[in-house]
Amino acid sequence: MKQFDFNHPDFFRHQPRRRELFKKLYKSGATEDEYVKANQEIVKPNGGVYSRSRLRHEYRRLQRIYDFFSSP
Numbered sequence: 001m002k003q004f005d006f007n008h009p010d011f012f013r014h015q016p017r018r019r020e021l022f023k024k025l026y027k028s029g030a031t032e033d034e035y036v037k038a039n040q041e042i043v044k045p046n047g048g049v050y051s052r053s054r055l056r057h058e059y060r061r062l063q064r065i066y067d068f069f070s071s072p
Contacts, residue, residue, distance in 0.1 A: 001065070001066060001067040002065055002066055003066070004026065004062075004066040004068060006019075006022075006023065006026075015042070015045060017042045018039070018042055021038055021039065021042065025038070025068075025069065026068060026069075027068075027069070027070060027071060027072045028069060028071070029069060029070065029071040030069045031069075032056055032059045032060070035055065035058075035059045035069070036052055036055045036056060036059070039055050040052070040055070
């Protein structure tokens, strides 16, 4: 597994509320549904909400590449 880099420039492209959420959920054991719900409470910069299918894809990618949500 790759180590997730919270100092990578791509990480800082996310809005501050999402960055805080990523840090909170890292190695937390959060489920896909918990991840989607937490992200849907954050409004996108354009005023919309994040789509569930996109968030589910993002969750699976983070889990597969970084083992992001596994408990320590």
